[in-house]
Amino acid sequence: xxxxxxxxxxxxxxxxxxxxxxxxxxxxxxxxxxxxxxxxxxxxxxxxxxxxxxxxxxxxxxxxxxxxxxxxxxxxxxxxxxxxxxxxxxxxxxxxxxxxxxxxxxxxxxxxxxxxxxxxxxxxxxxxxxxxxxxxxxxxxxxxxxxxxxxxxxxxxxxxxxxxxxxxxxxxxxxxxxxxxxxxxxxxxxxxxxxxxxxxxxxxxxxxxxxxxxxxxxxxxxxxxxxxxxxxxxxxxxxxxxxxxxxxxxxxxxxxxxxxxxxxxxxxxxxxxxxxxxxxxxxxxxxxxxxxxxxxxxxxxxxxxxxxxxxxxxxxxxxxxxxxxxxxxxxxxxxxxxxxxxxxxxxxxxxxxxxxxxxxxxxxxxxxxxx
Amino acid sequence: xxxxxxxxxxxxxxxxxxxxxxxxxxxxxxxxxxxxxxxxxxxxxxxxxxxxxxxxxxxxxxxxxxxxxxxxxxxxxxxxxxxxxxxxxxxxxxxxxxxxxxxxxxxxxxxxxxxxxxxxxxxxxxxxxxxxxxxxxxxxxxx
Ligand SMILES: [Zn+2]
Numbered sequence: 001x002x003x004x005x006x007x008x009x010x011x012x013x014x015x016x017x018x019x020x021x022x023x024x025x026x027x028x029x030x031x032x033x034x035x036x037x038x039x040x041x042x043x044x045x046x047x048x049x050x051x052x053x054x055x056x057x058x059x060x061x062x063x064x065x066x067x068x069x070x071x072x073x074x075x076x077x078x079x080x081x082x083x084x085x086x087x088x089x090x091x092x093x094x095x096x097x098x099x100x101x102x103x104x105x106x107x108x109x110x111x112x113x114x115x116x117x118x119x120x121x122x123x124x125x126x127x128x129x130x131x132x133x134x135x136x137x138x139x140x141x142x143x144x145x146x147x148x149x150x151x152x153x154x155x156x157x158x159x160x161x162x163x164x165x166x167x168x169x170x171x172x173x174x175x176x177x178x179x180x181x182x183x184x185x186x187x188x189x190x191x192x193x194x195x196x197x198x199x200x201x202x203x204x205x206x207x208x209x210x211x212x213x214x215x216x217x218x219x220x221x222x223x224x225x226x227x228x229x230x231x232x233x234x235x236x237x238x239x240x241x242x243x244x245x246x247x248x249x250x251x252x253x254x255x256x257x258x259x260x261x262x263x264x265x266x267x268x269x270x271x272x273x274x275x276x277x278x279x280x281x282x283x284x285x286x287x288x289x290x291x292x293x294x295x296x297x298x299x300x301x302x303x304x305x306x307x308x309x310x311x312x313x314x315x316x317x318x319x320x321x322x323x324x325x326x327x328x329x330x331x332x333x334x335x336x337x338x339x340x341x342x343x344x345x346x347x348x349x350x351x352x353x354x355x356x357x358x359x360x361x362x363x364x365x366x367x368x369x370x371x
Numbered sequence: 372x373x374x375x376x377x378x379x380x381x382x383x384x385x386x387x388x389x390x391x392x393x394x395x396x397x398x399x400x401x402x403x404x405x406x407x408x409x410x411x412x413x414x415x416x417x418x419x420x421x422x423x424x425x426x427x428x429x430x431x432x433x434x435x436x437x438x439x440x441x442x443x444x445x446x447x448x449x450x451x452x453x454x455x456x457x458x459x460x461x462x463x464x465x466x467x468x469x470x471x472x473x474x475x476x477x478x479x480x481x482x483x484x485x486x487x488x489x490x491x492x493x494x495x496x497x498x499x500x501x502x503x504x505x506x507x508x509x510x511x512x513x514x
Contacts, residue, residue, distance in 0.1 A: 120453055128384035133392055134418050136384040137506055138476045139464045141453040145446055149466055149476075153444035156489045202447035202461075 002261050003097035005366065008227040008234030009089075011040025011220035012332040017183055017323035020114040021214035026058040029109025030066050032216035040220045041231050042103060047220075049074035049095060049104030051088045053326065055081055055123055058109055074101035081124055081143075083275060083357025085327030090240035090361060092221045102222060108328045109216035117212055118143060118324075143277060144209060148201040151280045155203060162203055164296040165280045166194035168313070169207045169320055171305045172279070176317025179343040183211050184321040208279045210319035217328035219335070224368070235338045238262045238351065238366040243359045250359025251288035262364045264351060266291050269364070271312050271337045271346040272304075273330035273354040276319040285358050286313070306344035315344040327356030331363070338367050375483040377508070380462070382455035385501050391419045394433050399505040402497040405433040406473055417473035436471050438495035439512065443468040447484045463487045467509055481510045 013035025015021075015028050023031075037044060044067040050060040060075040074095050078084040085108070092104040116123050119142055126132025140146055154160065173189035176182035189207060197206035227234035239262035243254035259265065272291065274282045282304075283295035291311060292298040304313035316322045316333035323329050334354035336342045355362040388396045391407075395418075398405040407419040410432050414425035422429055445465040451457040463484040468474050479487060480496055493509035500506050 125453075126384075127387065129387040130389065131418065132384065133386035133388050133396075135476050137386055137500070138478050139380070139383060139448060139456065139462055140446075140476055141383075141455065144452060145448070145464065148446040149444045149464075152446060152489070153466075156444070199447070199449040200452065202449060 003093045005236045007093040007096045007237045008224040009335050010227045010234050011036040012335050014217040015215045017213050017215040025109045028216035029058045029107045032218040036218035036220050047103045049101030051106045052077045054079040082326030083360040085356035086361030086363045087242045089363050093237050104221045107218040111214045113212040144201045148204050160296040166191045167299040169194050169279045172314045172318045173321045175315050175344040176321035182317040182322040210277050210324040213323040217325050235335050236366040236368050238364040240363040242361045249288040251285050254359045255289045269351050269353045270349040273334045275356045281358050312346050338365050377480045380459040404436045404495050407431050408434045440467040440469040442491040445487045480508045
């Protein structure tokens, strides 16, 4: 039996987003966790599970001690880099479904601008060792280098262009302009400004690259049955799937498992969040997950815009315009869309899709019925 | 003819090969570009592997590649997003598809960044980058 709809997200929370938090990463994580628990109406003493990004510096022991958790029954982390948020939801849901824990908090707290900077290779650099022996000596030193290489080939093969990338960046900026939490809440972006922005690693312009952010975010998960006793309606985890190394697009492989578990089709999805370390990958993922055949044409038609688009994408502004919280802000926004609490709310959301790593993990969330 | 020549940023990392990859780098010192080949089924792998992906054999030989390839993809670093790149932008890095099939990353020695294109025909050349360390680079080749 799968855990489909047997586990729910019952609380979400985040800190303020800034370039210099003035707090430790542990303090950011705790602030986000307490916000998420307050949102759920759950006391820290009722938490018995903790899960984190492998790259997160705040250990479960530190978090448990600071929250005063009396009996931590389950903990864990998932490796790779920033792209594991939805995979953590899958692991946590499986653990709750298996009876290994009752209330699991998933957290991320990071000084991504004032501390170690992902965009400089601070976290992912290999010093010429391992796979880095074949990349770094030639100047492929940061995440943007390897991903720009993939993007260039995709442009060559499919005809998708930098202007299409710009259209998606503009759509997300419009969403951020409605979101008071967003870093770019007050700054608009035009396609012309995107095209005129400086090249970082060609083909990526500045506005194709994610922000660098200090901040934190957290989710609270528990069984759907127990969640119905809480004051607020739970957001059900209809399906979750991961895809690691293998043959072909990870998103394509994750999609098969995800939609098989969900028992619904792409057309049933009302709103989408996709991990945008680099904006062009939002468009690639829309194709790889099977939502559209031609993402360039889709974005030309305004298909990803919350206001009239057929499939609104990254409705908080995403990593490009809200904050780079490595997918936890996407999971929070996907939850808010189901609750009807987004600042770029899509009407009547029943199914909310969230990818947090172009295939490394994705979830489908569902609105719970009455009772 | 352009006289442009690639100047490798001296701060770029030097390879620290794994045990599986060491024969590849040893051959470079003799100015040979080699590809790991399974002695049982002939499958090629780059970067080198510990076990053959096709047949699970652990017996490998190293076959010399022709050195011909085409540019499969490329990037041009315009902003020095890493300390090693400061003062060395714009800089192109290419993904070369060798005639034998495997892909490897490199730089083009005689093509300025603004002239790099997908599909460009290239041929390997070897350069010392540190004491006892030789890496494979590529030059434009007539098709
Ligand atoms: Zn073999």
